[in-house]
Amino acid sequence: xxxxxxxxxxxxxxxxxxxxxxxxxxxxxxxxxxxxxxxxxxxxxxxxxxxxxxxxxxxxxxxxxxxxxxxxxxxxxxxxxxxxxxxxxxxxxxxxxxxxxxxxxxxxxxxxxxxxxxxxxxxxxxxxxxxxxxxxxxxxxxxxxxxxxxxxxxxxxxxxxxxxxxxxxxxxxxxxxxxxxxxxxxxxxxxxxxxxxxxxxxxxxxxxxxxxxxxxxxxxxxxxxxxxxxxxxxxxxxxxxxxxxxxxxxxxxxxxxxxxxxxxxxxxxxxxxxxxxxxxxxxxxxxxxxxxxxxxxxxxxxxxxxxxxxxxxxxxxxxxxxxxxxxxxxxxxxxxxxxxxxxxxxxxxxxxxxxxxxxxxxxxxxxxxxxxxxxxxxxxxxxxxxxxxxxxxxxxxxxxxxxxxxxxxxx
Numbered sequence: 076x077x078x079x080x081x082x083x084x085x086x087x088x089x090x091x092x093x094x095x096x097x098x099x100x101x102x103x104x105x106x107x108x109x110x111x112x113x114x115x116x117x118x119x120x121x122x123x124x125x126x127x128x129x130x131x132x133x134x135x136x137x138x139x140x141x142x143x144x145x146x147x148x149x150x151x152x153x154x155x156x157x158x159x160x161x162x163x164x165x166x167x168x169x170x171x172x173x174x175x176x177x178x179x180x181x182x183x184x185x186x187x188x189x190x191x192x193x194x195x196x197x198x199x200x201x202x203x204x205x206x207x208x209x210x211x212x213x214x215x216x217x218x219x220x221x222x223x224x225x226x227x228x229x230x231x232x233x234x235x236x237x238x239x240x241x242x243x244x245x246x247x248x249x250x251x252x253x254x255x256x257x258x259x260x261x262x263x264x265x266x267x268x269x270x271x272x273x274x275x276x277x278x279x280x281x282x283x284x285x286x287x288x289x290x291x292x293x294x295x296x297x298x299x300x301x302x303x304x305x306x307x308x309x310x311x312x313x314x315x316x317x318x319x320x321x322x323x324x325x326x327x328x329x330x331x332x333x334x335x336x337x338x339x340x341x342x343x344x345x346x347x348x349x350x351x352x353x354x355x356x357x358x359x360x361x362x363x364x365x366x367x368x369x370x371x372x373x374x375x376x377x378x379x380x381x382x383x384x385x386x387x388x389x390x391x392x393x394x395x396x397x398x399x400x401x402x403x404x405x406x407x408x409x410x411x412x413x414x415x416x417x418x419x420x421x422x423x424x425x426x427x428x429x430x431x432x433x434x435x436x437x438x439x440x441x442x443x444x445x446x447x448x449x450x451x452x453x454x455x456x457x458x459x460x461x462x463x464x465x466x467x468x469x470x471x472x473x474x475x476x477x478x479x480x481x482x483x484x485x486x
Contacts, residue, residue: 181208196224196235212299216240218321220394225299225323238397240304240319244270250432250457254479255308257315259403261391266317271304274436274455285376286340287333290450299323301438301453305345309477311424313403316367318345318436321397326439327369327390337374339366341451343439345400348460350431350472351410352421363409366437367402381408426480431472433458 164176169183171190177183181193186206193201193208198217201210207229210219213236219225223233250272257265277293303320322343329335329342349363365375371390375381385408391399407413409430410422421428435456458473 179203179206184208194231196231196233198236199224201231210235212297213302213321215298216242218302218397220321220397222395225396238321238393240302240321241271243273243304246273246275249429249473250307250475251478252307252309252314252475254310254426254477255315256310257308257313257403259315259387259389259401261389261399261401263317263319263399266306266308269306269308271306271319272457274303274305274434274457276456276459277454278456278459278461285334285336287335287451289452289454291453295455296438296453301436301455303436303455305434305457307432307434307475309424310480311406313405314409314424315403316345316347316401316434318367318400318434319397320399320436322438323396324440325369325392325396325398326442328443329368329370329372329439330443336376337366337372337380338370339368339372339374340376340437341439341443342368342370342372342437343398344368344437345402346435346437346454347402347404348431348433348435348472349404349409352418362431363404363411365404367400369398369400373402385413424477426477429474429476432475433460433472435460 164170167178168176169179169186169188169190171177171183172188173190175190177190179186181201181203183190184193185203185208187208193203195201196210198214199210199219200212200214201208203209204211208231209229210224210231213219213225216239217236218238218240219233219236220238221234224231224235253269255265255269275295277295298321300323301320303318305319306317308315320343326343329338329340329344331338331341335341345367347363347365347367351363363375363378365373365381365386367373367386367388367390369390371388373381373386373388385405386402388400388402390401393399405413406422406424410418412418412422421430433456435454437451438453438455439450440452441450458471461471
């Protein structure tokens with residue numbers, strides 16, 4: 076038998092080994108079992124299919140790539156540089172462009188993917204509304220009178236809540252009314268040293284058979300709807316009141332008619348109630364109750380229209396959403412002594428005397444097109460007067476006591 080040359084022997088051995096390997100593979104496949112996967116075939120250049128260049132450079136995964144993919148892997152590789160990944164962030168969080176997961180709150184830009192904190196203009200409270208940064212309200216005692224910030228969302232603009240209403244004094248059961256020289260001009264410089272108080276009371280179904288019902292529930296409106304302060308003062312001839320208010324929709328176009336005896340009753344207005352004599356002070360229709368309208372009109376349902384010498388009013392706007400109403404009342408009108416009647420202990424006014432007093436703010440937010448169908452949104456008080464203003468049920472007023480000006484042992 077001819078013997079193959081030695082130079083051909085390795086080639087024949089390789090062929091036999093190859094044939095044996097394919098035979099084993101066929102047996103395994105025919106048995107229906109597979110214990111391992113065959114390695115990928117070698118390309119002509121000796122590299123594994125799917126790899127390019129050197130496999131040990133440790134390249135980062137492509138953005139959004141699958142961590143189980145062989146791309147970029149190797150002995151020195153890994154998952155460095157993942158930005159986005161799969162599976163997302165925990166519930167309530169979002170993926171920032173930096174790759175980090177952050178809660179969708181104002182500190183991280185609400186729903187924005189760049190996670191830059193929301194802007195925070197002066198004296199504002201910032202939150203998230205529908206995934207966007209938004210100014211939700213002003214800090215306590217501040218107001219956005221020019222309206223350029225409180226309603227902004229997305230990129231927050233404007234100069235914030237630029238107007239200071241001032242910190243109110245602590246709530247009191249009775250007012251100490253300071254003696255002061257006040258000029259009724261719609262400005263507040265004369266009042267700067269005097270305390271201010273909040274309107275923090277409501278009453279259910281406040282009505283007097285002469286003004287429209289309140290359409291809102293019996294709650295104090297939130298600050299981004301209505302926020303107000305009042306101050307009081309006196310001298311020997313006049314009683315003074317100042318109200319400053321933020322209102323998200325000031326309205327000064329009251330229309331007389333229907334249950335509105337005076338235009339001022341059906342517009343944003345201050346309502347002042349006096350019991351000038353006979354303590355204690357249940358309130359009946361014969362006592363003074365005056366509406367001071369934002370339009371500078373005034374009226375007193377039930378007592379007849381005051382004369383211009385009885386009441387003087389001045390109203391001024393601060394921007395689009397704030398107003399100031401200042402007024403003075405003649406003491407003879409308050410105590411019903413205009414015709415020279417005596418009222419010892421009540422008129423003429425002196426320090427130490429006390430009177431029944433209350434003050435309220437009426438908020439009208441919808442344009443008045445039909446005086447028979449208008450609605451009054453809310454009415455907020457210094458003292459809750461009870462459910463009725465008229466008839467046999469007296470309304471409870473607060474108490475104010477005159478201080479300073481001489482004759483006051485407590486000054």
